[in-house]
Amino acid sequence: MQRRSEYRPRLVSYVLNNKKEGRISKEITAKIKQAAIDLNYQPNHIARSLQAQKTMTIGLIVADIANPFSSQIARIIEDEAQKAGYSVIFGSSDEKASKTEKLIKLFLNRQVDGFIIAFPENTQTQAQYLKQIGIPFVMIDRYFPEITSNCVSINNYSAAASAINHLLENGRRKIGIVTYATALHHLNERKRGAIDLLGDDAAVGEIRIDHVAEDVAEAIAGFLALPEPVDAVFFSTNLLTVAGLKYLNSLNVKVPDQVAVVGFDETDAFDLFYAPVSYVKQPMTDLGREAVNLLLETIDDSSLQKSVTLDTELVARQSSVLLR
Amino acid sequence: MQRRSEYRPRLVSYVLNNKKEGRISKEITAKIKQAAIDLNYQPNHIARSLQAQKTMTIGLIVADIANPFSSQIARIIEDEAQKAGYSVIFGSSDEKASKTEKLIKLFLNRQVDGFIIAFPENTQTQAQYLKQIGIPFVMIDRYFPEITSNCVSINNYSAAASAINHLLENGRRKIGIVTYATALHHLNERKRGAIDLLGDDAAVGEIRIDHVAEDVAEAIAGFLALPEPVDAVFFSTNLLTVAGLKYLNSLNVKVPDQVAVVGFDETDAFDLFYAPVSYVKQPMTDLGREAVNLLLETIDDSSLQKSVTLDTELVARQSSVLLR
DNA sequence: CTGAAAGCGCTAACAG
DNA sequence: CTGTTAGCGCTTTCAG
Numbered sequence: 204m205q206r207r208s209e210y211r212p213r214l215v216s217y218v219l220n221n222k223k224e225g226r227i228s229k230e231i232t233a234k235i236k237q238a239a240i241d242l243n244y245q246p247n248h249i250a251r252s253l254q255a256q257k258t259m260t261i262g263l264i265v266a267d268i269a270n271p272f273s274s275q276i277a278r279i280i281e282d283e284a285q286k287a288g289y290s291v292i293f294g295s296s297d298e299k300a301s302k303t304e305k306l307i308k309l310f311l312n313r314q315v316d317g318f319i320i321a322f323p324e325n326t327q328t329q330a331q332y333l334k335q336i337g338i339p340f341v342m343i344d345r346y347f348p349e350i351t352s353n354c355v356s357i358n359n360y361s362a363a364a365s366a367i368n369h370l371l372e373n374g375r376r377k378i379g380i381v382t383y384a385t386a387l388h389h390l391n392e393r394k395r396g397a398i399d400l401l402g403d404d405a406a407v408g409e410i411r412i413d414h415v416a417e418d419v420a421e422a423i424a425g426f427l428a429l430p431e432p433v434d435a436v437f438f439s440t441n442l443l444t445v446a447g448l449k450y451l452n453s454l455n456v457k458v459p460d461q462v463a464v465v466g467f468d469e470t471d472a473f474d475l476f477y478a479p480v481s482y483v484k485q486p487m488t489d490l491g492r493e494a495v496n497l498l499l500e501t502i503d504d505s506s507l508q509k510s511v512t513l514d515t516e517l518v519a520r521q522s523s524v525l526l527r
Numbered sequence: 528m529q530r531r532s533e534y535r536p537r538l539v540s541y542v543l544n545n546k547k548e549g550r551i552s553k554e555i556t557a558k559i560k561q562a563a564i565d566l567n568y569q570p571n572h573i574a575r576s577l578q579a580q581k582t583m584t585i586g587l588i589v590a591d592i593a594n595p596f597s598s599q600i601a602r603i604i605e606d607e608a609q610k611a612g613y614s615v616i617f618g619s620s621d622e623k624a625s626k627t628e629k630l631i632k633l634f635l636n637r638q639v640d641g642f643i644i645a646f647p648e649n650t651q652t653q654a655q656y657l658k659q660i661g662i663p664f665v666m667i668d669r670y671f672p673e674i675t676s677n678c679v680s681i682n683n684y685s686a687a688a689s690a691i692n693h694l695l696e697n698g699r700r701k702i703g704i705v706t707y708a709t710a711l712h713h714l715n716e717r718k719r720g721a722i723d724l725l726g727d728d729a730a731v732g733e734i735r736i737d738h739v740a741e742d743v744a745e746a747i748a749g750f751l752a753l754p755e756p757v758d759a760v761f762f763s764t765n766l767l768t769v770a771g772l773k774y775l776n777s778l779n780v781k782v783p784d785q786v787a788v789v790g791f792d793e794t795d796a797f798d799l800f801y802a803p804v805s806y807v808k809q810p811m812t813d814l815g816r817e818a819v820n821l822l823l824e825t826i827d828d829s830s831l832q833k834s835v836t837l838d839t840e841l842v843a844r845q846s847s848v849l850l851r
Numbered sequence: 852c853t854g855a856a857a858g859c860g861c862t863a864a865c866a867g
Numbered sequence: 868c869t870g871t872t873a874g875c876g877c878t879t880t881c882a883g
Contacts, residue, residue, distance in 0.1 A: 267602065274594075571859090
């Protein structure tokens with residue numbers, strides 16, 4: 204941890220950067236390297252950051268790092284960033300605009316080189332602010348159609364449509380859709396993708412994010428009490444899917460016999476359900492990788508403006524198979 | 528983002544620190560604060576860190592941030608750290624000593640004020656090194672009995688014992704134990720807590736961490752092929768529990784009729800299983816909170832040496848109820 | 852090729 | 868009360 208050496212000034216720069224310019228004789232090079240090892244020299248990244256105006260740090264803002272979707276993405280981002288020498292500092296927004304704003308300020312003060320953010324509702328201002336001050340950032344998962352900026356997301360509309368089509372092809376007639384009551388565009392695209400295929404036949408339950416269990420129960424109870432009860436439910440989110448399955452269990456409704464189910468995102472819970480749950484699988488690895496790469500490109504060329512849209516895969520299993 | 532003001536030098540220090548010493552007249556105070564707002568002054572945390580020799584950053588090293596146990600802990604740590612003005616930089620060790628070493632070096636270079644680490648196997652050297660250089664750190668979840676240092680963990684021995692006792696009380700006679708083949712002390716304590724109650728009656732399966740599905744299947748198959756087949760299985764980890772349940776499902780073994788199950792740690796999957804799974808519940812919030820608090824205390828007083836051991840709770844549900 | 856010096860933005864110390 | 872200065876550890880620049 205100590206430094207102090209007879210060669211202070213350019214030693215560090217040399218040892219670390221192998222600079223061509225200002226070449227140093229081979230013997231002194233060796234001597235310096237040896238000295239660095241002997242003294243267990245450890246560069247002070249902070250000092251370097253201050254002078255370079257670059258911290259090699261990415262600020263990651265997710266909804267909640269404890270949510271599997273967020274943490275899986277975080278893991279990929281960690282790995283991908285690390286390959287390029289970047290570290291990741293993270294924060295959870297809890298879907299709150301105010302927390303998002305605080306985290307952005309904080310990370311900005313900490314001089315992160317760029318952001319990867321899953322923006323909550325009503326944070327257009329924050330996105331605009333980042334654009335305005337010209338700091339590199341990429342929106343992941345969520346995005347604002349009215350703000351053109353770097354963005355990595357899935358094709359939400361067709362992802363939902365594929366789930367509904369699958370249910371229709373498997374003989375389901377009356378399909379319930381469970382989604383959040385939200386202004387989040389990506390979720391509304393999922394809703395639209397589903398409804399466009401169903402028209403008036405669609406039953407829609409809109410769940411308040413802070414009353415998930417309660418509202419999901421109410422929505423499904425409503426679906427089942429319809430004159431023509433639903434024979435399938437599509438959930439637009441993993442949390443909603445889990446909540447929905449719990450409620451169906453508590454009602455002793457048989458999946459898929461009475462109600463078929465298609466969920467969104469992957470979780471172990473889907474495998475363990477007595478009828479393994481069909482779901483829309485997001486390309487997590489690609490999402491994370493593309494986000495980091497796009498950010499790094501933007502750090503290099505701040506004028507960049509690119510949108511990456513990835514396709515999903517429908518994993519069909521027992522929870523939605525054809526009725527016999 | 529720009530600074531530049533007529534009051535450069537002590538403005539910043541004052542505005543930010545509200546220092547008592549070197550008091551400033553009220554009017555100039557107001558003027559300075561106004562100027563800070565007008566210029567949208569944002570302190571440069573990096574510069575401050577360099578001079579203060581303090582980054583207000585905690586390095587968190589977990590096994591894998593994508594694992595729910597890690598990410599739940601990370602979330603608590605984030606919140607708790609934030610209350611004290613700290614940010615969290617994280618890395619996943621993948622249970623590899625080499626990755627752990629790299630991350631420690633990296634975070635050290637980045638001048639973190641302290642570490643919270645879930646040490647993998649064979650990283651005693653790393654822990655010793657941290658002790659030796661005198662940087663504050665606390666071990667979480669995992670620890671080395673031979674290294675006295677700050678540590679927050681659960682009482683693994685009695686946690687496992689409580690699970691076994693519960694199974695015995697519910698009429699189970701032959702209990703299988705599924706755990707990792709590992710040098711990790713906390714897992715071996717769980718094993719010991721279980722075996723001490725069972726003696727020769729225990730059937731033990733030791734799973735290689737990189738062959739979980741395969742080895743779990745083999746272990747359980749073995750349990751069931753015993754002259755006296757097991758009527759219960761205790762899993763020492765959430766990943767093992769999930770793998771075990773999947774395999775039992777594939778065998779069409781009925782839980783709890785044929786085999787009772789107690790798992791470790793919580794996950795949504797346990798709720799959705801047709802027989803909600805009993806499990807040893809770790810006090811996640813307390814674990815995270817204590818870890819941060821202990822670290823902060825150690826940052827204040829580096830001579831501190833404290834071990835916090837927390838108790839677990841057995842959540843008994845249908846997967847292990849009394850046979851009728 | 853190698854020393855010396857400046858400066859990144861901040862805070863602490865020391866004079867006015 | 869307020870202005871000036873030095874220095875955190877690094878890299879870049881400018882002289883030798």
